[in-house]
Amino acid sequence: MTTMTTTPTHIPTIAITLGDPGGIGPEVIVKALADERRRMKAKYVIYGLDGPLQDAAKAAKIAPFWSTHLNTQVALIDYSKAVGTDAFPATHNARGGKLSAQLCEAAILHARDPGQAPFPKGQKIDAIVTGPISKESWALAGWHYPGHTELFAERFETHEFGMFFASQKLKVILATIHIPLAKVPSFLSTDRVLRAICLGHDACQRLGIASPRIAVAGVNPHAGENGLLGREEKLIIEPAILQARQSDIDVRGPFPGDTIFLSALQGKYDLVVAMYHDQGLIPVKLLCRDEAVNVTVGLPIIRTSPDHGTGFDIAGKNKADPGSMASAIDLAIKMWR
16 A cells, blocks of 8 residues: 655545445545545545455556555555454445444544544544445444434534535435435424525535525425415425525525426526425436535534445446545535635
8 A cells, every 4th residue: 555645734634434345435435536636635534444445446446545554645544453354245234334333433433532542632533424324234233323414413412403415406405304204294393494494505605605595395296286285385384484584594485396406407596405305315316416415414523425325236346436425525625615
């Protein structure tokens, strides 16, 4: 492994967690950081395993650029001694779930308490980029969280948080996150919708949009059709919009969920507030594949992630597109600046 020179102090330190070791996390990390220009924009600390990174680099014909020395441009905290060198299967399993969860826990600990071993005193983490995990594997390993978002919120003791998805084409924030569709109506409240509007507004401003134009989607077909197809728009969503306007936020709606994303694509709005997971994620993953970034807003630290999963079906085949991971790294740097 090559050793880079000591990094300057005016750039951020970005922690990157490997994700599930049997998935495409190692491959997209290696490919994203193979760009030397990207490497020079930050100091990186990868929480993971050397073996899968080496395998990914070899398959992609990329010379290894990381080192286990923490004072280098791309440092690896290698957990190989703790978990052994046996290969991780490209499927949901407790062993992979336990490691991917532990890597997140370690990055969070070092971000919350700078200077803990193995870091030198005074060195802190400015942002965390998380590799894709298997929620099923987490559950098998005893980490009963619906995803990264809820784990990070609990560890940072944050109650006002949300899932924000950013790309050049489309920006979306969710009013409800990882809950069954049947429970969405009971989870929705004026406070939840208002929180999503405000968090999305702040996130857009951090990305350089001074006065974000926000559209709010309805939860029912045709946004309830004036109460004929549901009352949530009248009773829950409209009051949240009115309260947000009182805080001088440029927000409109509720709009039908099947048309509002087209208006946003056409440039009429900077952000869409979606009421439930798939309402927001289907257009993001369809239209912004391999470029969208998942951001946990409301945390005291920057946390980004690619918007795709573990890709077990293509893991180890050198077929993974690193675009979303590269965008997640770039966005973390941009938000730090």
